[in-house]
Amino acid sequence: MITVRRQVELETVFLITMAAAVSLFFVLYRNNNSQGQFNIISSIPFVSVPAEAISPQVSVASQISPDGTKKVIMKITENSDGTKTYDFSTSDENGTNKQYIFTKTLDSLSNMSVPFNTWSPDDKYFFIRESIAGNKGILVFNGSGISFADAESYLEAVDIFNQKNTGNNFDEATGWASETLIIINTKKQDGSKGFSYWFEIPSKAIIPLSTEF
Amino acid sequence: MGYKKVKKNRKTAWHYLKIYFVSVFVSLVIITIGSLFKPAPCANSATCKSDLAISVDNDAIGIFQGRKVVPPKVDLLAMETFNSSVLGAKVPSGKKHIYVDLSTQTLYAYSGNEKFMQALISSGKWGKTPIGNYSIWTKLPVTRMAGGQGADAYDLPNVQWVMYFYNDFGFHTAYWHNNFGYPMSHGCINMRLIDARQLYSWADGPTSDQKGTAVSTCNKFIEPNKCIQD
Numbered sequence: 001m002i003t004v005r006r007q008v009e010l011e012t013v014f015l016i017t018m019a020a021a022v023s024l025f026f027v028l029y030r031n032n033n034s035q036g037q038f039n040i041i042s043s044i045p046f047v048s049v050p051a052e053a054i055s056p057q058v059s060v061a062s063q064i065s066p067d068g069t070k071k072v073i074m075k076i077t078e079n080s081d082g083t084k085t086y087d088f089s090t091s092d093e094n095g096t097n098k099q100y101i102f103t104k105t106l107d108s109l110s111n112m113s114v115p116f117n118t119w120s121p122d123d124k125y126f127f128i129r130e131s132i133a134g135n136k137g138i139l140v141f142n143g144s145g146i147s148f149a150d151a152e153s154y155l156e157a158v159d160i161f162n163q164k165n166t167g168n169n170f171d172e173a174t175g176w177a178s179e180t181l182i183i184i185n186t187k188k189q190d191g192s193k194g195f196s197y198w199f200e201i202p203s204k205a206i207i208p209l210s211t212e213f
Numbered sequence: 214m215g216y217k218k219v220k221k222n223r224k225t226a227w228h229y230l231k232i233y234f235v236s237v238f239v240s241l242v243i244i245t246i247g248s249l250f251k252p253a254p255c256a257n258s259a260t261c262k263s264d265l266a267i268s269v270d271n272d273a274i275g276i277f278q279g280r281k282v283v284p285p286k287v288d289l290l291a292m293e294t295f296n297s298s299v300l301g302a303k304v305p306s307g308k309k310h311i312y313v314d315l316s317t318q319t320l321y322a323y324s325g326n327e328k329f330m331q332a333l334i335s336s337g338k339w340g341k342t343p344i345g346n347y348s349i350w351t352k353l354p355v356t357r358m359a360g361g362q363g364a365d366a367y368d369l370p371n372v373q374w375v376m377y378f379y380n381d382f383g384f385h386t387a388y389w390h391n392n393f394g395y396p397m398s399h400g401c402i403n404m405r406l407i408d409a410r411q412l413y414s415w416a417d418g419p420t421s422d423q424k425g426t427a428v429s430t431c432n433k434f435i436e437p438n439k440c441i442q443d
Contacts, residue, residue: 064407065391066386066388066391066393066405066406066407067285067388067405067406067407068405068406068407116333116394117392117393117394119391120391121387121388121389121390121391122283174392174394174395175390175391175392175393175394175395176390176391176392177278177397178277178278178280178389178390179282179283181280183392183395211338213392213395
C-alpha cells in the first residue's frame with residue numbers, strides 16, 4: 001500500500017517537473033527567437049505597438065461654400081483611449097487665411113460631422129452636426145471665428161429649440177433658407193414627420209413654418 | 214265676319230330641354246377648345262413674357278420668401294474670362310446629356326456614357342419642375358428673375374450661369390439659399406455657384422444647325438438613356 005502511494009507521488013512530481021521543463025524550454029525558445037535575449041519581463045507586452053498608436057491616426061474632411069471661396073475643415077484625431085478629438089477651422093478655398101474655430105473630444109459612441117450645406121449663402125456662418133450618445137445637435141459658428149453678440153463662441157440650436165417646447169422633437173437641420181435662417185425638420189412624439197422651423201441666427205428665434213421642408 | 218286665326222305660342226318642356234342640352238354642348242366645346250390654348254407654364258411669371266436678357270444690377274436688393282437678399286456683385290467680364298478659360302480644358306467626348314433625378318435631387322451630366330459631373334440641386338417646391346425631355350435653348354451668364362405671388366413673391370437680380378431648357382425653366386445659381394439636395398425653387402433647377410458654373414462651361418447652347426445639350430428631368434435616374442419619367 002505504502003509502496004503504491006509513493007510510486008504515485010513520484011509519478012506526479014515527475015510529470016509536473018516535465019511539464020515545467022517543457023514550458024520553460026518553450027518560453028526560452030520563443031523569447032530567444034523574438035528578441036534575441038532571455039527576458040521574460042520584456043516579453044509581456046508581446047503585441048508590438050503599431051505605428052498608428054504612437055502617432056495617432058488623423059483624418060481630414062472639408063466642405064466648400066456654395067460660391068467656392070471658403071472651406072470648413074474638420075480634423076479628426078483618434079486618441080489611444082478610444083476617444084476622438086475634432087478640430088474645426090476655416091480657410092479660403094486655396095488654404096490661406098486659416099482660422100482656428102473649435103475643438104471637442106468625444107467618446108466612441110459620439111461623433112461630429114460637417115454637412116453638405118454647412119455654409120450660410122453669404123459665407124458668414126456655418127453649422128456642424130454632432131451626435132452625443134444618439135442625441136442629435138447642431139452648433140452654429142461665425143465663419144470668421146469671432147464670438148456672437150453675447151460672447152458665445154457658438155450657438156447650440158437644438159438646446160434653443162427644445163427650450164421653446166414646440167411639442168416636436170428635433171430631427172435634422174438640412175441647410176440654409178436664407179443668409180440667417182437654418183431649416184430645422186422635426187418629428188412628432190409618435191415618430192411621424194413634424195413641422196419645419198427656421199432658426200434665425202441674430203435673434204435666436206425659432207419660427208414655425210406652414211411649409212414642410 | 215271672319216275668324217282671325219291666332220297661333221298659339223305655348224312652349225313645351227321639350228323645348229326647354231333642347232335649349233338646355235344645346236347650352237351644355239356649347240359650353241363644353243368652348244371649354245375644350247379653350248384648354249388647348251392654355252398658356253405654357255412659367256417658372257418666373259413676372260419675366261416669363263418679357264425678353265430674357267443679360268442683366269447686371271450690382272446695386273439692387275433682392276427679395277425671396279419675403280426677406281431682403283443682398284445679391285453678389287457680378288463682374289461680367291470676369292465671368293466671360295472664366296468661361297473662355299475652361300473651354301480648352303479636356304472633357305470627355307460623346308453626346309452630352311444632362312439628367313435631373315427629382316427623387317434624389319441630383320443632377321448628372323454625361324458625355325456619352327462617361328460622367329462629367331454630379332451635383333445636388335434644388336428643384337421645384339413652390340412650383341412644379343416639369344418632367345420630360347428638352348434641350349438647352351439659351352444660355353445667359355447673368356439675368357434677373359422675378360415671379361411668385363404673395364408671400365412666395367421673389368425678385369432676384371444677378372442670377373448667374375443660367376441655361377433655359379423649357380420655356381423659362383432652367384439651371385441657374387441660387388445665392389439666396391444653401392439647402393441643396395432639397396426642393397427650394399419655383400420650378401427651376403437651383404445649383405451652387407461652383408456647380409452651375411462648371412455645368413454652364415461644359416453644356417452647349419443651340420446653334421444654327423443643332424439643338425443645345427439634351428436635358429431630361431425624371432422621377433428616377435438609373436443610367437444614361439435610362440431615366441424613369443412616369
